[in-house]
Each structure stands twice: as C-alpha cells, then as structure tokens.
Amino acid sequence: xxxxxxxxxxxxxxxxxxxxxxxxxxxxxxxxxxxxxxxxxxxxxxxxxxxxxxxxxxxxxxxxxxxxxxxxxxxxxxxxxxxxxxxxxxxxxxxxxxxxxxxxxxxxxxxxxxxxxxxxxxxxxxxxxxxxxxxxxxxxxxxxxxxxxxxxxxxxxxxxxxxxxxxxxxxxxxxxxxxxxxxxxxxxxxxxxxxxxxxxxxxxxxxxxxxxxxxxxxxxxxxxxxxxxxxxxxxxxxxxxxxxxxxxxxxxxxxxxxxxxxxxxxxxxxxxxxxxxxxxxxxxxxxxxxxxxxxxxxxxxxxxxxxxxxxxxxxxxxxxxxxxxxxxxxxxxxxxxxxxxxxxxx
Amino acid sequence: xxxxxxxxxxxxxxxxxxxxxxxxxxxxxxxxxxxxxxxxxxxxxxxxxxxxxxxxxxxxxxxxxxxxxxxxxxxxxxxxxxxxxxxxxxxxxxxxxxxxxxxxxxxxxxxxxxxxxxxxxxxxxxxxxxxxxxxxxxxxxxxxxxxxxxxxxxxxxxxxxxxxxxxxxxxxxxxxxxxxxxxxxxxxxxxxxxxxxxxxxxxxxxxxxxxxxxxxxxxxxxxxxxxxxxxxxxxxxxxxxxxxxxxxxxxxxxxxxxxxxxxxxxxxxxxxxxxxxxxxxxxxxxxxxxxxxxxxxxxxxxxxxxxxxxxxxxxxxxxxxxxxxxxxxxxxxxxxxxxxxxxxxx
DNA sequence: TTGTAGGCGTTATCAC
DNA sequence: GTGATAACGCCTACAA
Numbered sequence: 001x002x003x004x005x006x007x008x009x010x011x012x013x014x015x016x017x018x019x020x021x022x023x024x025x026x027x028x029x030x031x032x033x034x035x036x037x038x039x040x041x042x043x044x045x046x047x048x049x050x051x052x053x054x055x056x057x058x059x060x061x062x063x064x065x066x067x068x069x070x071x072x073x074x075x076x077x078x079x080x081x082x083x084x085x086x087x088x089x090x091x092x093x094x095x096x097x098x099x100x101x102x103x104x105x106x107x108x109x110x111x112x113x114x115x116x117x118x119x120x121x122x123x124x125x126x127x128x129x130x131x132x133x134x135x136x137x138x139x140x141x142x143x144x145x146x147x148x149x150x151x152x153x154x155x156x157x158x159x160x161x162x163x164x165x166x167x168x169x170x171x172x173x174x175x176x177x178x179x180x181x182x183x184x185x186x187x188x189x190x191x192x193x194x195x196x197x198x199x200x201x202x203x204x205x206x207x208x209x210x211x212x213x214x215x216x217x218x219x220x221x222x223x224x225x226x227x228x229x230x231x232x233x234x235x236x237x238x239x240x241x242x243x244x245x246x247x248x249x250x251x252x253x254x255x256x257x258x259x260x261x262x263x264x265x266x267x268x269x270x271x272x273x274x275x276x277x278x279x280x281x282x283x284x285x286x287x288x289x290x291x292x293x294x295x296x297x298x299x300x301x302x303x304x305x306x307x308x309x310x311x312x313x314x315x316x317x318x319x320x321x322x323x324x325x326x327x328x329x330x331x332x333x334x335x336x337x338x339x340x341x342x343x344x345x346x
Numbered sequence: 347x348x349x350x351x352x353x354x355x356x357x358x359x360x361x362x363x364x365x366x367x368x369x370x371x372x373x374x375x376x377x378x379x380x381x382x383x384x385x386x387x388x389x390x391x392x393x394x395x396x397x398x399x400x401x402x403x404x405x406x407x408x409x410x411x412x413x414x415x416x417x418x419x420x421x422x423x424x425x426x427x428x429x430x431x432x433x434x435x436x437x438x439x440x441x442x443x444x445x446x447x448x449x450x451x452x453x454x455x456x457x458x459x460x461x462x463x464x465x466x467x468x469x470x471x472x473x474x475x476x477x478x479x480x481x482x483x484x485x486x487x488x489x490x491x492x493x494x495x496x497x498x499x500x501x502x503x504x505x506x507x508x509x510x511x512x513x514x515x516x517x518x519x520x521x522x523x524x525x526x527x528x529x530x531x532x533x534x535x536x537x538x539x540x541x542x543x544x545x546x547x548x549x550x551x552x553x554x555x556x557x558x559x560x561x562x563x564x565x566x567x568x569x570x571x572x573x574x575x576x577x578x579x580x581x582x583x584x585x586x587x588x589x590x591x592x593x594x595x596x597x598x599x600x601x602x603x604x605x606x607x608x609x610x611x612x613x614x615x616x617x618x619x620x621x622x623x624x625x626x627x628x629x630x631x632x633x634x635x636x637x638x639x640x641x642x643x644x645x646x647x648x649x650x651x652x653x654x655x656x657x658x659x660x661x662x663x664x665x666x667x668x669x670x671x672x673x674x675x676x677x678x679x680x681x682x683x684x685x686x687x688x689x690x691x692x
Numbered sequence: 693t694t695g696t697a698g699g700c701g702t703t704a705t706c707a708c
Numbered sequence: 709g710t711g712a713t714a715a716c717g718c719c720t721a722c723a724a
Binding site: 048049050051052053055056061063070071072074077078080081084085088093094095096097098111112114115116117229257260261263264267286287290292 | 394395396397398399401402407409416417418420423424426427430431434439440441442443444457458460461462463575603606607609610613614632633636638
Binding site for chain 2: 710711712715718
C-alpha cells in the first residue's frame, strides 16, 4: 500500500523503470502518449518518488538552507517567511537554522547543511562571522549583512537612510540625531554613511558646513547602539538629555526597534512626538505601524530580496558579482512621528 | 578531498565499513579502542555521513517538519525558533512551512513533508483545518490549536486566563471586559471559558450572580475579534465607547497583539492606562515588554512546549493520549498596565 | 524513443 | 565483536 515504488508504476504502465524516471524528470524524449499514460498511473497509485534515493543519485535535494541570527527579530522572520514562499514557488523546501549570532554555532550549521546536500544556502552572517569553507558547487548567497567575497543581496541601506534623513531635512529639521548600529556591523555602517551623506549634502548647499563637520567628528548627535529596543531607548535618553536648544529636534534610528525604544525614552522625558521631536526608524517591520503614534520608517523590500536570493541560488537569475551585491531600493513609509520642528525659544 | 566516504574511513582505520557504520550509530557492540580509533580517523578526514544514503537505507531522515499559519506572528516565530533549538539538541533539523491559514495549502505542505520522509510533523492547524490522512507510522503532534483525535500539546489557556482575570479581580475590578478570539478557534474558546470561570466563581463568592450571568449571556463586556492588532483596537473601541460608569475598568485581551491594539484605542479615547483602565494580554511575546507602559500579560511557556513536542515526536517521551493533550501552565508577567480601579464618580 | 543494468553511500543480515 | 555482502529506490549511460 504505502510501498509503491517506481517499479510498480513501470509494471502497471507496461513500460520500463527508465521511462518512468524520465517522465518524472520531464526528460524531453518521451512520447506524449506514454507520458500521459505513465502520469496517469502515477496519480492512480499515488506514487511519490523517494527524495533520499533521488537525491543520492542525482545530487539534487530540492532543499535550500537558510541561516539567520535570530528568528525572534521581526525582520528576519519576515525574511524567512518570504524565502519559504519563494522557494515553494520553485518546488523547493527550506531548512531553517538560527545561529544566535554565535560564529561557532553558525559554522556548525553550515556544515550540517553542507552534508545535507542542500542545493544552496541563504545566509545572514552572524555578527562575528569571519569566513567559511564551502565545497565548491554549493551556491551561497549572503543577504542583508554583506560580506566581501560572497554573492550578496541587500537593501540599499545607505540611500535609504539618506532618503529618510532628507525627509526630515525637508520638514525643516537641522539638529537631527542619529542612532547608529553596532560599529562592526556592515549594514550599520552603510546606514551611518547614508546619514552623513544627507547631512553633508545639506551643509554644502546651505553653506552650513558646521553641521556636516560636527556629525563627522562624532558629535553628540550620533549615538552608537545595538539594534534592539533597549539600546535604542538608552541611546534616545543620551541624545535627549540636554538643554532644549541643544537637543535634536528629530532622531533617525537605524532600526525600527531602536526607534520604538527611542520613542519610549522621549515619552519618559515628557517630550511629545511629533510635536517636540520627530522620530524615524528603518526596516519597515509590521510592528512599526502598531506604535502610538505610528512610526514613520524606511521600508526594506524584503519579499523582493527573498525572491531574488532564491532565484540566484537556483540559477534562475545570474548571481551578483562577488564584489557587487544586488541592492534593492527602500521607500519611506509615512507614519505619524514626523512633523516640522518647533521654533527654539530664546 | 570532498569525496571522503565511509569506505575511506574504514580503509584508513583498518576496519570494515560495517564497523565504521556501527561506530557512527553508537552501536553498543564495538570495542572502546576501536571506537576511539575510528572516531579519530573520522575527525581527521572530516568525514560526514551522507544523509540521503543514510536515510534511504535506514528510513530515518533526522528531519522534522513544522507547519505554522504565519511566521510573522511573534508567537509562532518564537515557537519555531524553540523547536529548532530543541531539534538541534537531538541532532535533528527542521523544515519550516507556512500555511497562511489556508487549508488547501496546508494539505499540500503535509503531503510534501510526507514524501520528504520526515520523521515527524509538528503542526499548528490552520483555522479551517478539517482532517488529514497520514501514512501511519508518521508521528504528528498538534501544538497550540488542539484537535480532537491528534496528539496535542498546548498551554493551559483556560486556567491561564482565569489566573489573569483573577489578578484583575483581586485588584478590585468588577466590570472586566474581555476581547475574545475568533469563535471557531479552539484556543480562543478555551480562553473565553477561563474568563467565564473567573467571573462566575467571583459572582458565586460574592453573591453577585449578575456579573456572571451577564457575561455568559453575551453581555457587552465581551467582544469577539481576530487575534491581531487592528481587531484588538476596534474591539477596544467597542468596549470603551460608552459612559464612564458603564465602561469596563479593566480589559483582558486574548492575545498580546489585541491588548496592544486595545491600548491604542484607549489612548485615542483619552483614557489613561492604568489610571482609568487596566489592560492585560495573553501570550507573553517579547513585544509585550516594549509597549508604553509595559503590558501585563499571561505568558505561555513556549520553550517547554517546543521541547515537549520534539521529545514526543522522537519517542523520548510518551505521546499524549489522543484525547488528553499535554497542557502547560502559564504564568503572569507583571507589567505596568494594571492597577486598582478608580472609584466611579456619581 | 525506450529498455537494461550498474552503482550512488549506507545500513543490516549474515557468517565468522 | 567484526567482516563481507546484499539490499535500499532511483537515475543515467549505454545499448537496442
């Protein structure tokens, strides 16, 4: 009953196992009628090829592995979900693993996936990732946290942040604080650069070089923090704990979670948002629209990135150059946390 | 280099492939010394057994499938992460799939997992799940949304909610609103029952039968809603849009997301929390501690549930009776959204 | 175009 | 306790 194999199909269809196999694999050299008859029998018998046997012989598992630091992070969970959908569209399934940002664990997971003979790996490297040895032939695409030397896909953090900061500038803000990510994080640095881009550009235009220089010199307008909520909160406290006319009138955070933490800090300090302080985040996680007031943020096109990653792995799309990652444009998701600044009171 | 197989190990160790295999599988009948020598060679050669070949021969894939409705839901993403860890502890990997609460998709995913020869399936059934045919021998454990007829693992929603509502009662609340989940959802009904348990019990004790009866008769203190944020918000609006002395002084929501939506509704109505309204949620997702003020909630022991589910699948633990699911106790996570009620002004 | 047969890397069943 | 050897279920030259 449950033991229906390729030979049963062959026997019942009056053909050889070879023909059945060729039908299974869409080999072109099979008659229309034969193909029809065989597929009929297959359905009739409810035959399903054994993936293990198949994989062993053909070296194709129709499995792709994805390793992320932490599934609890909404950005990554949305990424995984998107990858699952994209993979399913191609008849692939995914093995999910979490590294918890632990390099050793990550290396181990990669080994496991390798020996599982997955057809490809999508990797969000852990913070202290250094390098991996992969059997050549196993495609790997690094996503979000780019690493030189690996095919990469990511949002265009730099331009995304620049866009966001420019939005604040256009509203009239001039003292714009920035909550940066960990300095050893690639995306964090890209985002910081985007901030500096915007500030400097404005400075040049307006002749107010001071702002740009101050920012670059590590002025008190920049606070480094981890990407999480609590870090955002204390960074917010740091940026806001000063006289009103020195305090930023707007803060751009490198992640939505930071931004939400920052909102809490402002709230605790009795600073109303957006009346006395504009706040923007980055990522566009669902959570961003659940805050009070709704967070204005820069959204990464996660689904597109996931689809691209899968396509690259399956050779449906040419892999990006090792040193030229595919970058996806971000867009501003307008919420209620941004408004023109209040004039300083002298 | 990359083609090191069991025969290479055997040759180099001066033993037969059979012995190597036995070492690999911790078969008791192998000398200590031999085992040591072989494991040494294995490490030296960096040999990793081919899971496909292994699975083909032994009918064990060391793979377990998990199907959830939506990975974007923080409860499920934490569940998946916990399952992944638990599985890894047993040398297992997981294939993750999302059904998007779509029964057809779900059925298809189950078929895929079956043909993948996973060693077990952990399933959170979709809302409109009806039944599945599984080749016997494939263990399946239903988690969270219990179904009669399947081995089940879940939090004790009913008692958990009762505990939470009792907390509100102890604070002095008497008009306690309840945001229920979808009426066709099993956990939703369990939670509702827990609410009724608490209300009725108090009514009996205090002789105020009215409360209990009112609640049971579908009084305006109960609002049905989906589990998400927006639904919680409109349910909150519904419950709060009435004269102050008729309005609930506390609201227990069936999910944290609902509770957060409800907080937003209260905020929009100018009702301060917890001064004029206490709010409690259910689930204990990380998000609950990120709100302002921090949400008081009832936490499900997700990790324990995940570990149990894996243990059951792997026969490390006896499966629960088909009609007696394993229930895990919940505990209250105290935040800042609950306080004694203000006295009514007459 | 279709049939035949060998072998993929392990595990399990025998003997020894 | 250990070694030889036959499957496991399928794909793929190669032959017809």
